[in-house]
Amino acid sequence: MPELPDVEYVRKRLSRWIGHGRIDSCKVHDARIVRPLRPSAAERALTGRGVRAIDRRGKWLRISLEGGGFVFSHLGMTGWFELARDDAPLRFERVRLTIARGRKLARVAYVDARRFGHMRVADEEVAAWSSLGPDPLDDEIDLDAVLARLAKWKKRTIKDALMDQRLLAGVGNIHATEALWKAHIDPRTRAGKIDRKDLVAIMKGVRWTIDRALLDLEKGDAGAKDPFVIYGHAGKPCPRCRTTLVKTQLAGRTTTYCPGCQK
DNA sequence: ATTATTGTTGGTAG
DNA sequence: TCTACCAACAATAA
DSSP states (O other): OOSHHHHHHHHHHHHHHHTTOEEEEEEESOGGGGTTSOHHHHHHHHTTOBEEEEEEETTEEEEEETTSOEEEEEOTTTEEEEEESSSSOOTTEEEEEEEEETTEEEEEEEEESSOOOEEEEESSOOHHHHTOOOOTTTSOOOHHHHHHHHHTOSSSBHHHHHTOTTTSSSOOHHHHHHHHHHTTOOTTSBGGGOOHHHHHHHHHHHHHHHHHHHHHHHHTOBTTBOOOSSTTOTTSBOTTTOOBOEEEEETTEEEEEOTTTOO
């Protein structure tokens, strides 16, 4: 379930498993994932390469290789990295990396049921990475720059704008929904109508929902219970004002909000 | 059987 | 060139 917190969690795990290791072998089970490279070309490009760093920006991961070059990885809707216990492929495994660190081997599997995720092996930074907006977890946000962008969108809703990766990197449907609830702002508000005070509240909301999600993931009991306050809770009472939460469609995505306290 | 799902991209129409 | 909308990608769960 990757939005920013999930990808950050994956980054931490990957760093632990393969940081400063060497890619001993690479096996691509599904050609779609490494397009436009052919599986054999991707495997050849990665085998034997040292790993220098693993970073995240928004929902993208970047593995920097010794001697130059990168693997950019986007998890799509259902992508995930798992540590495998042996050589048998996991369910929906698409790529396997065997990492050598000293005498130890780590079997790192990329698993992705729907296959919307992909990896790109590249010598240079790719546009998908460099055109991302500021990352709300890592970067200082220039409020004036964000406001200037929002002002140009007369018709677009603030909810849709928040999911635009050029505005802020990493916010998706769930966390846009949760952040706007926290900020008391109606998701249907036109982006251009958002003022500085609103934006400050939204940014607080974004950090609030990201921090909560990250904490849940690191506790390790994710999936055990529904961690969201209003996402997916249409028809139930608002936890803040008890008004019944409603859902609507915004830019093609289901959006939940409280008609009582989100203005 | 039907509908929904956390994301992105490419086509089309304006 | 910019904006807005929608279908497509694919596999599951309710």
